[in-house]
Amino acid sequence: MAKIRIVDVTNRDGEQTARIVLSKLQKTIINIMLDQMGIYGSELGFPLSPHEWEYINANVDLTQINDHDGEPVIRQLRLEGWSRAVAADVEVALRKTKVKNLNLSISTSQQMLEWKFRGKFSRDDIIKMMTDAVRTALEGGCEVVGINAEDASRTDLEFLKDFGLAGKEAGAQILRYCDTLGYDDPFSISERIAWLAREVGMPLELHCHNDLGLAVANSIAGAVAACDEGVDAYINTTVNGVGERAGNADLVSVVLALRHSSQLSQRGYLDEGIDLTKAWRLANYVADAFGLPIPINQVGVGANAFAHESGIHADGALKDRSNYELYDFEELGRGQTEERRTGREILTGQHGGTSGLEYVYSRLDLAFRDAEHTRQTLHLVQYANLCNQKQLTEEELRFIYHHPDIARRLLTLTP
Ligand SMILES: [Zn+2]
Numbered sequence: 001m002a003k004i005r006i007v008d009v010t011n012r013d014g015e016q017t018a019r020i021v022l023s024k025l026q027k028t029i030i031n032i033m034l035d036q037m038g039i040y041g042s043e044l045g046f047p048l049s050p051h052e053w054e055y056i057n058a059n060v061d062l063t064q065i066n067d068h069d070g071e072p073v074i075r076q077l078r079l080e081g082w083s084r085a086v087a088a089d090v091e092v093a094l095r096k097t098k099v100k101n102l103n104l105s106i107s108t109s110q111q112m113l114e115w116k117f118r119g120k121f122s123r124d125d126i127i128k129m130m131t132d133a134v135r136t137a138l139e140g141g142c143e144v145v146g147i148n149a150e151d152a153s154r155t156d157l158e159f160l161k162d163f164g165l166a167g168k169e170a171g172a173q174i175l176r177y178c179d180t181l182g183y184d185d186p187f188s189i190s191e192r193i194a195w196l197a198r199e200v201g202m203p204l205e206l207h208c209h210n211d212l213g214l215a216v217a218n219s220i221a222g223a224v225a226a227c228d229e230g231v232d233a234y235i236n237t238t239v240n241g242v243g244e245r246a247g248n249a250d251l252v253s254v255v256l257a258l259r260h261s262s263q264l265s266q267r268g269y270l271d272e273g274i275d276l277t278k279a280w281r282l283a284n285y286v287a288d289a290f291g292l293p294i295p296i297n298q299v300g301v302g303a304n305a306f307a308h309e310s311g312i313h314a315d316g317a318l319k320d321r322s323n324y325e326l327y328d329f330e331e332l333g334r335g336q337t338e339e340r341r342t343g344r345e346i347l348t349g350q351h352g353g354t355s356g357l358e359y360v361y362s363r364l365d366l367a368f369r370d371a372e373h374t375r376q377t378l379h380l381v382q383y384a385n386l387c388n389q390k391q392l393t394e395e396e397l398r399f400i401y402h403h404p405d406i407a408r409r410l411l412t413l414t415p
Pocket of ligand 1: 013180207209244
């Protein structure tokens, strides 16, 4: 049976969003958490950007380096880079990074051909640039190459078919349908994807934006249409729905909808490997890292997702939570009581010293071998605090402790 898998793009589309930014350490922690949730892939950034090179290579290395439990730090998450579908860009990406999965993007709509490329390229030119880039990627050692049709929802279907078939012929494995402006609706995308699945016969990836509030619905409608035609589908999500303008499809919403909506829950299309019990933690981590609080009505992870106050609702939820809750909070990893310190606090950071550092780590049950170990860790913690511009989280402190060499690489930026 065809399957729907999630490729999260928080570290690419999410991070390229106006007004927000992540440090390389934060991006790495997000990849590790996505991996722990059994998410299939992470589009982790831009292998053409010099400031991403060391981060991308360090993350690829984390798929080989064992954690303290003897398993690789990143076990199964497929790390994918985004590049323009330009052979010269692909060459640089593969020369500078160890990424083995590339998504090659080029505009396909008449609007963009005329008004972005200013008529410089014909449709044949677009296909040639894309196939040249695909071949360059495969010859350069790429294992999986996806082709992204930017503005696919405003592209006529016959051209998308030609684009997909030419890419497939050149060796691309996935066609990404980008609803770049959030123009589709669930009905249009379902029809268009079903037709493409039949005509092109290759796995389809849904990349939907939320300009009309339809990103989740469109992603699901498209992915289900592909699966109904027997073709595997991928959905691009972001944590908390961050992304260009009104954002991308929210990760938690997509998974919950496929698991719990009235008919889709019966289809069995969703990748069974996904574990949402880390979702609460990840949503909060990403919210803090971006400095974007989670709206109280956010699906699954908002403060009100399981809150009941009005008389009839509270009474009903107390009698049987299924009266007013569609899914259990435990599924999202919620339910624990969080400790909040109200007395003395000892923190560590860019101006911290060894005593404070040892105290903070002792609360995580981590001790230092000797003075040199303490000094080296303190050095990294200072730089990490400087890069993140905020107090380090438990995940970050543990990562620095267990993987100091990788942490050092993530903290090294040389303009
Ligand atoms: Zn996008």
